[in-house]
Amino acid sequence: MEITLHTLLMNEPTVLAVITARGGSKGLPRKNVLPAAGKPLIVWTVEAAFASTVINRVILSSDDDEIMEVAAAAGCDIPFRRPTDLASDKASSMDVVFHALQELPGYDFVVLLQPTSPLRTAEDIDEAFHLMQAHNAPACVSVTEVEQSPYWMYKLTDDDRLTGLLEPLSGVSRRQDLPSVYTLNGAIYIANVEWLLKSGSFIGPETVAYKMPKSRSIDIDDDIDFRRFCQKVESSHFHSTK
Secondary structure (H helix, E strand, C coil): CCCCHHHHHCCCCCEEEEEECCCCCCCCCCHHHCEECCEEHHHHHHHHHHHCCCCCEEEEECCCHHHHHHHHHCCCECCCCCCHHHCCCCCCHHHHHHHHHHHCCCCCEEEEECCCCCCCCHHHHHHHHHHHHHCCCCEEEEEEECCCCHHHCEEECCCCCEEECCCCCCCCCCHHHCCCCEEEEEEEEEEEHHHHHHHCCCCCCCCEEEECCHHHCCCCCCHHHHHHHHHHHHHHCCCCCC
């Protein structure tokens, strides 16, 4: 979707979704276009973005012809080819987002969506955005609860003795009594553009967290992750909204 006259007249925030997918994956070659439960992996993210009610425009940032062809066939806008220097292992997602914002100025918010998190839904995107607005926060990122608490993790000394990673909590001896701990799941990053350009990161003291269940927090990095994802969606008949 483009920014409409109605959106401007109603003073509604304009939201740009940037799907990042470079070629040359080493962990799983061609992972973004591999067939996953009947459609290329990247299409899961494209469809979720289009089904979101808060996003005005969905674009792809890529350097790979095959990825761009697959995304375009799914309806994704491809206004530019990602520069070579932003398609290397050393380039960060933030560099890619900043390039997109430079190429496409004028949006109030930007949403970073990575194809490696295919089970994030349109509802997740919308709820994360509304959570950010409800807290009057400049940014929101998705998280999931970790299975193993860092309070029960250890480092090893040079002579192989255990030392706690964190200071032990007084009076806590059972796992179920430990505080909940969360990690980024890589599915959703949202920020006010002006704030993001100044802060340089989606994560800061003002960022709020949108909690997602482990069942939708899969992050595909290698063949094992991809096989697990395919088995999950084929067995559960999970389908992203369209």
